[in-house]
Amino acid sequence: MPLVNNKVGDDCTVGTDKASADGKVLVDSLIKVVACYRHLASCVGGCTDSLQLRDELRQTREKAQKLAVTICHHLTSHLRDKSLPEEQRKEMELLWVAFSSSLELLHVDMCKVFNIGDIFSLADTACLVQTGLQGGGTEVAARALSLPDLNQVPTPTLPAGLESQERSTMEQEISQIDQMIDDMEKKVNVLRWMVEPHGPQYADPVSTTDSASLALFSVDEEQPGQQPLCQRSHMFVLLLLCIVVLVAATLSVCIVFFS
Secondary structure (H helix, E strand, C coil): CCCCCHHHHHHHHHHHHHHHHHHHHHHHHHHHHHHHHHHHHCCCCECCCCHHHHHHHHHHHHHHHHHHHHHHHHHHHHHCCCCCCHHHHHHHHHHHHHHHHHHHHHHHHHHHHHHHHHHCCCCCHHHCECCCCCCCCHHHHHHHCCCCCCCCCCCCCCCCCHHHHHHHHHHHHHHHHHHHHHHHHHHCCCCHHHCCCCCCCCCCCCCHHHHHHHHHHHHHHHCCCHHHHHHHHHHHHHHHHHHHHHHHHHHHHHHHHHC
16 A cells, blocks of 8 residues: 655645735735825825825835735745645635735826826925815824834925935836736736635625615515506696696686786
8 A cells, every 4th residue: 555645745735825824914914005005195286295295105105015026926936836736826816816906006096196296296385285184194104004103303395306306216116016017917827807706805795784775675676566656646746737737828818818
């Protein structure tokens, strides 16, 4: 009877499980940072726009890019492994779809910040849109960057050449993200429409309010007996309007003839 070494298989399974868990932690971190960047990007050009906001955007953007590089290497190395088990491959493909979608959102928000920053310059704060918002996104950025606090002493004046330097750096970073997205599609061929989401992390949660609304909607559809009542009400209103118009026309004719 041949002897089977199960230890090698168990070690391989444990290794792939750890790689999948590490990938989930990295992707979740990137999703939070991208969401923070989107929140901060919505304040650019408004009354809360400032040098501190632009610096928070830069720090958040740098954190997102570092995570993106790490995740790209991690997922690419495992998805290109031909010996990866089928279940682990499905998990990696789910992470790959979540990662690529987050990276595209980051690219869109970076382009938005780049274009809006070109229109609304911090050199002339009078041109900023008075949105009525107060405060900033310092606390949100601190949570996303895992820092205790980002409170800084506000700079009284805009340093010379800071905006042009920032725009040049940001333009290079946008090109790098764009190049990374292209390289990802070339290295790993994961068809998004073929990846089936499963589990609570990737499922769309339906709240109790939505469920109740759907239930009421289905009940209304299943009770067609109410439709004739609505139709009779409409017919009664139309008939009443016709009677009013007829009475008004009759009175007008009477006034013309007897005046």
